[in-house]
Amino acid sequence: MGGATEMQSQDHVARNREAWERMAADYVEAGHASWASDEVTWGIFSVPETQIRMLPNDLAGMDTVELGCGTGYVSAWLARRGARPVGIDNSPAQLETARRFQREFGLEFPLHLGDAERTPFADESFDFAISEYGAAIWCDPYRWILEAARILRPGGRLSFLGNSVLLMLCSQADDEDAPVTEKLERPLFGMHRFSWGDGAVEFHIPHGEMIRLLRDSGFEIEDLVEVQIPEGATTTYPFVTPEWARRWPAEEVWKARKR
Numbered sequence: 001m002g003g004a005t006e007m008q009s010q011d012h013v014a015r016n017r018e019a020w021e022r023m024a025a026d027y028v029e030a031g032h033a034s035w036a037s038d039e040v041t042w043g044i045f046s047v048p049e050t051q052i053r054m055l056p057n058d059l060a061g062m063d064t065v066e067l068g069c070g071t072g073y074v075s076a077w078l079a080r081r082g083a084r085p086v087g088i089d090n091s092p093a094q095l096e097t098a099r100r101f102q103r104e105f106g107l108e109f110p111l112h113l114g115d116a117e118r119t120p121f122a123d124e125s126f127d128f129a130i131s132e133y134g135a136a137i138w139c140d141p142y143r144w145i146l147e148a149a150r151i152l153r154p155g156g157r158l159s160f161l162g163n164s165v166l167l168m169l170c171s172q173a174d175d176e177d178a179p180v181t182e183k184l185e186r187p188l189f190g191m192h193r194f195s196w197g198d199g200a201v202e203f204h205i206p207h208g209e210m211i212r213l214l215r216d217s218g219f220e221i222e223d224l225v226e227v228q229i230p231e232g233a234t235t236t237y238p239f240v241t242p243e244w245a246r247r248w249p250a251e252e253v254w255k256a257r258k259r
């Protein structure tokens, strides 16, 4: 890979750290509510776990890792179900919030400052890896999925949730807050890196590419859930309406198992 392209392909980690240092304060209240609740729900419409089943049935005794853990509430839910969670996140401010909540709720587990594309963990350290809008959208899949495969034990499971491919195709260029339309606003072919006006960078790839990437990284795919929100569900995010998300999947969940 040439120098300029290589630099461009690496700079998202620094850019996303800057963006999350700015955004962290906006995530304290929602993070606190999720720590305080024992009901597991997912994504921007709070879809119940019973509908999409991100988690293994029995977490007791499992070593788990949350890739891009933010304020850490997912790992707190895992801990309360008997797992031994570890979180990693790229933003010191997000981890500071997570540590404050750990003290408040009396639930401590290891939190690492670092890049989910290059973690400090040994090979085959975990039984389950999860990301809800963490590495799932902020890391380059061609890096973080290989890293997840490295740190999972054979038979270990990976679940991740983020914006759906369809939603990204209907999103208007360069403004992450503009509501998605009912038109294909962007090409599918070549989709990978999305740069926003605030400097943040996200990644979304077509389903066929994700299937090949997961398989080539050593995973068997167990499911792809195109999430339909329950009737009456709402969101505080401006970029998609409940009406849209009742008709099309605003979010998708991938579940895979390491061979």
Ligand SMILES: C[S@@+](CC[C@H](N)C(=O)[O-])C[C@H]1O[C@@H](n2cnc3c(N)ncnc32)[C@H](O)[C@@H]1O
Residues within 6 Å of the ligand: 013, 016, 017, 020, 027, 067, 068, 069, 070, 071, 072, 074, 088, 089, 090, 091, 094, 114, 115, 116, 117, 132, 133, 134, 135, 138, 139
């Ligand atoms: C939306 S939060 C995810 C946490 C939580 N599930 C949620 O939805 O609020 C996204 C997190 O991804 C983290 N992140 C972004 N790039 C990352 C990277 N390269 N490695 C680890 N974490 C990263 C951010 O710092 C941020 O805390």
